[in-house]
Amino acid sequence: MESFSIEQINLMDRFKRTHFINTLSGFKSVSLIGTINKSGQTNLAIFSNLVHIGADPALIGFINRPKEAAPHTMANIIETEFYTVNHIHPGIYAQAHQSSAKYPEHISEFEAVSLTPHFKPEISAPFVEESNIQYLLKLEEVIPIKLNGTFLVVGSLQQAFIQEDVMDEDGYLSIEKANSLCSLGINGYYETKLLAKLPYAKV
Amino acid sequence: MESFSIEQINLMDRFKRTHFINTLSGFKSVSLIGTINKSGQTNLAIFSNLVHIGADPALIGFINRPKEAAPHTMANIIETEFYTVNHIHPGIYAQAHQSSAKYPEHISEFEAVSLTPHFKPEISAPFVEESNIQYLLKLEEVIPIKLNGTFLVVGSLQQAFIQEDVMDEDGYLSIEKANSLCSLGINGYYETKLLAKLPYAKV
Numbered sequence: 143m144e145s146f147s148i149e150q151i152n153l154m155d156r157f158k159r160t161h162f163i164n165t166l167s168g169f170k171s172v173s174l175i176g177t178i179n180k181s182g183q184t185n186l187a188i189f190s191n192l193v194h195i196g197a198d199p200a201l202i203g204f205i206n207r208p209k210e211a212a213p214h215t216m217a218n219i220i221e222t223e224f225y226t227v228n229h230i231h232p233g234i235y236a237q238a239h240q241s242s243a244k245y246p247e248h249i250s251e252f253e254a255v256s257l258t259p260h261f262k263p264e265i266s267a268p269f270v271e272e273s274n275i276q277y278l279l280k281l282e283e284v285i286p287i288k289l290n291g292t293f294l295v296v297g298s299l300q301q302a303f304i305q306e307d308v309m310d311e312d313g314y315l316s317i318e319k320a321n322s323l324c325s326l327g328i329n330g331y332y333e334t335k336l337l338a339k340l341p342y343a344k345v
Numbered sequence: 346m347e348s349f350s351i352e353q354i355n356l357m358d359r360f361k362r363t364h365f366i367n368t369l370s371g372f373k374s375v376s377l378i379g380t381i382n383k384s385g386q387t388n389l390a391i392f393s394n395l396v397h398i399g400a401d402p403a404l405i406g407f408i409n410r411p412k413e414a415a416p417h418t419m420a421n422i423i424e425t426e427f428y429t430v431n432h433i434h435p436g437i438y439a440q441a442h443q444s445s446a447k448y449p450e451h452i453s454e455f456e457a458v459s460l461t462p463h464f465k466p467e468i469s470a471p472f473v474e475e476s477n478i479q480y481l482l483k484l485e486e487v488i489p490i491k492l493n494g495t496f497l498v499v500g501s502l503q504q505a506f507i508q509e510d511v512m513d514e515d516g517y518l519s520i521e522k523a524n525s526l527c528s529l530g531i532n533g534y535y536e537t538k539l540l541a542k543l544p545y546a547k548v
Contacts, residue, residue, distance in 0.1 A: 144507050159516060162517070162518060165520060169527035200351065201493055205397070244548060285490065289402070309347070329517075329544070331542075332537040333538045335537075337536055
């Protein structure tokens with residue numbers, strides 16, 4: 143094994159350190175978050191730091207970088223409360239990744255990366271039409287993480303749209319059947335292969 | 346597509362709803378967290394809700410369930426400050442999963458599931474000897490999520506131990522070469538296959 147102390151890691155150049163630390167924590171959920179502001183300007187951004195927070199109530203969070211670094215998604219969510227999360231499959235991952243470029247506020251990433259905004263009845267936030275698994279969250283709380291100026295944005299599940307034949311009888315979504323990808327670090331995209339679904343562990 | 350409103354989801358029985366919501370947010374990092382209390386009693390528990398919080402300083406968080414549901418890991422971390430995170434590969438995933446059973450406090454899951462506690466010089470917390478990627482965190486902050494009584498436990502990276510030949514020149518850890526798994530929901534384990542490492546996206 144190779145050993146790396148934090149002092150050694152801090153001596154790496156900025157990009158090397160970023161890759162190292164972002165990949166160390168392991169594979170991640172990766173999705174596109176779709177929002178809209180009050181003027182009707184849509185926004186689309188790729189997020190990989192999503193986290194399951196609880197099933198009852200159904201809460202899902204994501205880490206938003208400091209406001210200066212990533213202003214549009216969180217501002218839109220605070221303004222309009224609702225936002226969509228859209229899984230990414232091999233047919234759209236390159237476009238999804240491109241949404242991480244720093245487009246100015248008046249440019250919609252939907253248009254810039256050629257993904258289709260899809261509006262559903264009575265829902266203001268745009269979904270990604272090409273996505274096979276989509277869900278709608280309502281903002282519940284923005285929790286500041288003072289250590290580094292980031293935020294944990296917590297939303298409650300409102301509605302989910304799932305490709306047919308993905309849900310097993312026990313409610314488990316076999317998202318690999320919808321070709322949902324996971325990511326590693328800031329730029330690695332992976333397909334998955336089921337090893338096993340294990341039974342509930344008992345003593 | 347199948348549509349599920351939150352009202353329909355809430356009508357599912359508890360286990361079905363748990364599976365549905367836990368899988369909806371996508372693939373997850375899955376690791377074993379090793380701790381020790383002041384009396385020298387070790388503890389090992391599987392966690393899948395880890396999240397990258399920042400690279401400078403290097404911060405990694407995980408969601409801990411309410412204290413009553415998952416008391417030992419967080420209590421040990423608060424007591425002794427340091428904890429280890431250990432990636433899971435196909436050779437140990439069944440044992441790792443078994444650590445989620447509710448063993449009483451005086452039982453070490455290391456022994457119960459037959460994984461080997463490994464102590465390194467000057468580090469109190471136990472690593473998992475069988476793990477190919479291991480790192481040490483120091484507690485920085487426990488952030489309560491009042492919405493459901495869970496906690497975001499934030500630690501700063503102190504040291505990492507990586508199987509040789511996993512780190513690329515740019516610092517990216519190709520953790521699939523160490524056979525690190527990801528998980529889905531509370532009981533699905535997956536191998537991964539690299540689709541692509543994409544360049545930094547520019548406008």
